[in-house]
Amino acid sequence: MAPTSEPLTAARILEATEEVLRRHGPAKATVVxxxxxxxxxxxxxxxxxxxxxxxREAVTxxxxxxxxxxxxxxxxxxxxxxxxxxxxxxxxxxxxxHKAGDDPELFATYMVLIGEHxxxxxxxxxxxxxxxxxIVEDGVRRGVFASASPAVTARAxxxxxxxxxxxxxxxxxEQPGIDDEFEAVVGLVLRGLRV
Amino acid sequence: MAPTSEPLTAARILEATEEVLRRHGPAKATVVxxxxxxxxxxxxxxxxxxxxxxxREAVTxxxxxxxxxxxxxxxxxxxxxxxxxxxxxxxxxxxxxHKAGDDPELFATYMVLIGEHxxxxxxxxxxxxxxxxxIVEDGVRRGVFASASPAVTARAxxxxxxxxxxxxxxxxxEQPGIDDEFEAVVGLVLRGLRV
DNA sequence: CAGCTGACAAATATTGAAATCTGTCACCTG
DNA sequence: CAGGTGACAGATTTCAATATTTGTCAGCTG
Numbered sequence: 001m002a003p004t005s006e007p008l009t010a011a012r013i014l015e016a017t018e019e020v021l022r023r024h025g026p027a028k029a030t031v032v033x034x035x036x037x038x039x040x041x042x043x044x045x046x047x048x049x050x051x052x053x054x055x056r057e058a059v060t061x062x063x064x065x066x067x068x069x070x071x072x073x074x075x076x077x078x079x080x081x082x083x084x085x086x087x088x089x090x091x092x093x094x095x096x097x098h099k100a101g102d103d104p105e106l107f108a109t110y111m112v113l114i115g116e117h118x119x120x121x122x123x124x125x126x127x128x129x130x131x132x133x134x135i136v137e138d139g140v141r142r143g144v145f146a147s148a149s150p151a152v153t154a155r156a157x158x159x160x161x162x163x164x165x166x167x168x169x170x171x172x173x174e175q176p177g178i179d180d181e182f183e184a185v186v187g188l189v190l191r192g193l194r195v
Numbered sequence: 196m197a198p199t200s201e202p203l204t205a206a207r208i209l210e211a212t213e214e215v216l217r218r219h220g221p222a223k224a225t226v227v228x229x230x231x232x233x234x235x236x237x238x239x240x241x242x243x244x245x246x247x248x249x250x251r252e253a254v255t256x257x258x259x260x261x262x263x264x265x266x267x268x269x270x271x272x273x274x275x276x277x278x279x280x281x282x283x284x285x286x287x288x289x290x291x292x293h294k295a296g297d298d299p300e301l302f303a304t305y306m307v308l309i310g311e312h313x314x315x316x317x318x319x320x321x322x323x324x325x326x327x328x329x330i331v332e333d334g335v336r337r338g339v340f341a342s343a344s345p346a347v348t349a350r351a352x353x354x355x356x357x358x359x360x361x362x363x364x365x366x367x368x369e370q371p372g373i374d375d376e377f378e379a380v381v382g383l384v385l386r387g388l389r390v
Numbered sequence: 391c392a393g394c395t396g397a398c399a400a401a402t403a404t405t406g407a408a409a410t411c412t413g414t415c416a417c418c419t420g
Numbered sequence: 421c422a423g424g425t426g427a428c429a430g431a432t433t434t435c436a437a438t439a440t441t442t443g444t445c446a447g448c449t450g
Contacts, residue, residue, distance in 0.1 A: 008393085027403095030441060041395050046443060156379035160355035168363040184351035192387030203423080222433095225411060236425050241413060 008040055010048045010058070017059050025105065026112040031055070057120055060113040064124040067095060068131070075131045081139030082190055085157070088135065089186055092128075093164040097173045111167050129158050139193070146195045153193070160189050203235055205243045205253070212254050220300065221307040226250070252315055255308040259319040262290060263326070270326045276334030277385055280352070283330065284381055287323075288359040292368045306362050324350050334388070341390045348388070355384050 006012065016037045020029045031052050035042035049055040074088045100107040114121055132154035139145030147153040163169050164182050172178055201207065211232045215224045226247050230237040244250040269283045295302040309316055327349035334340030342348040358364050359377050367373055 031443090032441070042442085043396070043444085044394055047393075050443090052442065152375070152379050153383070155376065156383045159358045159376060159380050160383060163354045163357055166363075168361075180347070181350065181354060184347050185354050188348070188351045188355060188384060188387040190387070192383040192385070226413090227411065237412080238414085238426070239424055242423075245413090247412065 008038065008044055008048070012038065013045055013048055013055070014059055014062060017055055018062075021056075021059065021109050021113075022106055026109045053116070056113055057117045060110070060117050061120045061123075063110055063113075064120065065127075067092070068124065068127045070095065071128070071131060075134050081135050081142060081144055082193070085132075085135050085139075085190065085193075086186060088132070089161055089164065089182075093173075093182060096165055096167070100167075100170045100173055107167075107170065111170070114167065125158070129155050132158055136193075144195060145193050147193070157189055157193070161185055203233065203239055203243070207233065208240055208243055208250070209254055209257060212250055213257075216251075216254065216304050216308075217301055221304045248311070251308055252312045255305070255312050256315045256318075258305055258308075259315065262287070263319065263322045265290065266323070266326060270329050276330050276337060276339055277389070280327075280330050280334075280385065280388075281381060283327070284356055284359065284377075288368075288377060291360055291362070295362075295365045295368055302362075302365065306365070309362065320353070324353050327353055331388075339390060340388050342388070352384055352388065356380055 013034065017029070017034050020033045020037055023029075024033060031045055032042045034055070035045050038045075045055070049058065071088055071091060074084055074091060077084055099110075129151070133151045136145055136147055136150040136154045136157070140147050140150060145153075163172065163185065164178075208229065212224070212229050215228045215232055218224075219228060226240055227237045229250070230240050233240075240250070244253065266283060266286060269279055269286060272279055324346070328346045331340055331342055331345040331349045331352070335342050335345060340348075358367065358380065359373075
């Protein structure tokens with residue numbers, strides 16, 4: 001399209017790759033498509049990313065990092081830890097549900113990418129449980145949460161709410177009654193957390 | 196194989212279908228294979244099951260029902276509800292983990308079947324949460340559990356422990372540390388359940 | 391000479407013709 | 421005549437030929 005203009009950067013390639021994935025889906029998005037979208041030869045793309053897998057992995061990481069970033073603000077706040085925990089999960093659930101509901105095809109695309117790059121997902125989960133650990137530690141410090149090991153507890157809290165953030169449950173997120181189920185699980189977990 | 200002998204019953208067809216699925220996997224198990232294993236024509240199989248899907252559904256249901264049955268004993272016991280709940284989940288997790296670990300291919304086969312027959316799975320989940328509801332009600336009656344609605348609470352407890360019984364997490368079940376994570380989640384949930 | 395190109399070999403995906411399977415049903419047979 | 425058969429049409433799967441894609445690299449170009 002654009003014959004030549006700005007210098008070819010990793011960021012521009014990632015942007016174009018996201019667009020190609022959105023348009024063609026994970027199965028038909030090729031490196032040649034990405035290069036064409038940028039008006040360069042596919043050899044140039046390989047100058048910035050060693051393999052197609054590395055390129056897709058970078059796109060996946062960027063996508064997951066956007067979610068982490070939007071939650072980190074809640075961790076930084078200084079209010080009631082229980083309320084912050086509740087807000088954190090509500091925000092996460094809402095964000096995932098909207099991503100999945102607003103553009104199911106794109107979400108399905110990212111689910112494929114996530115399946116391809118488990119190391120990135122592991123890092124992302126470590127990131128999120130790290131945020132939870134901070135909130136749990138804060139709660140313990142203030143004497144509102146009981147936990148011998150905040151990191152272990154944070155992980156347990158994360159695992160217990162999996163139904164409301166793990167993509168393997170996407171289908172359930174549109175089901176009626178899911179909000180009540182969310183409240184029930186979060187309520188149960190928060191009760192278990194209190195001193 | 197066996198030219199003719201006992202009368203052809205639904206039970207014998209289900210048995211043979213399980214065997215064919217075990218041998219050939221879900222993709223290559225055909226109705227003709229099942230008929231051949233029984234020494235009959237495939238038309239006879241269609242006399243007992245309207246479609247291939249119905250046959251596979253029946254096999255799936257039988258498989259899931261075996262799990263439910265093995266847990267119902269724990270529900271019927273009359274000990275400490277908290278201990279029973281713990282035993283119930285430990286038994287479920289152990290059973291699933293062994294099924295998955297001992298014969299991964301067969302487990303993968305059943306995962307495919309489960310994906311094909313969500314109505315059967317829904318029934319199975321209703322069955323299991325029903326068992327949990329009985330234990331929770333018992334705990335409330337004895338004054339050890341707090342719950343405004345045992346059915347809702349039971350469902351929340353079931354959802355919160357999904358990581359240790361939902362097949363979408365099979366991979367995690369072999370990971371080191373999974374037992375600690377199980378303990379952490381079950382501990383958290385039981386704390387949340389206590390008065 | 392840094393950055394890009396495009397021809398190329400090997401790996402992977404697509405395609406369409408042939409083979410197999412599903413589900414039906416008129417007709418056997420003990 | 422209850423229970424079973426097997427030929428059949430349409431749907432689905434397989435397989436091998438064909439086309440595309442990935443990843444490399446010698447060489448072009450601004």
